[in-house]
Amino acid sequence: MKIPESYYLGNDVVSISKDLLGKYLFTCIDGITTGGYIVETEAYNGVIDKASHAFGNRLTPRTKTMFMQGGIAYVYLCYGIHEMFNIVTSSDGHPQAILIRAIQPTEGIEAMQVRRNMPVLKPTITAGPGSVARALGISRIINAFSLQGDTIWLEDRGLHFPDNQIKTGPRIGVAYAAEDALLPYRFYVKGNIYVSKPNK
């Protein structure tokens, strides 16, 4: 069930991003298991992508996780507030990562509502990368954790979206990345209510 490490070692981060739609993401934090299936992702293509933290081989205490071998979590803080969860792919020294922007919750929904302080369930509970991380209890403690462990992992449960239900577009919030901001590196399930921005 758990997706094997070899899945994450491929060099084409863009195709892996698309393939991740429909895969299940779970966390077990404080003894509570929460998760759901992925409905929105974005690819960050290593040292040649201006929108990537690792552009131009930038290596800092924060980004060094991206340079490690694929199959681990990259969690960082953005705008001083939000934790973002990424899946690192490719081999050692190739800093590629996939941002998980939205999931459709299936397990532990009550626990997510508590974490999000949302007594009435709304689609925004896991729409957007900051929301996904909070709902799943993801924090920087998880940074560089293996996805083969029992804290955070992915599963293939046979759910698969046909191409005509998958949409592609430019990434969100990366206007500063000049021409790379236009790259079609964002993938999402058409019309899904948990997808963050435009979902048509």
Place this chain on the structure above:
DNA sequence: TCGTCGATCTACT
């Protein structure tokens, strides 16, 4: 050392 800005979300007006 300081100032600026970012792979964002929420609560206001």
Place this chain on the structure above:
DNA sequence: GTAGATCGACGAG
């Protein structure tokens, strides 16, 4: 529609 939260990386001084 937009202000505010407030940390890490970076470039200027």
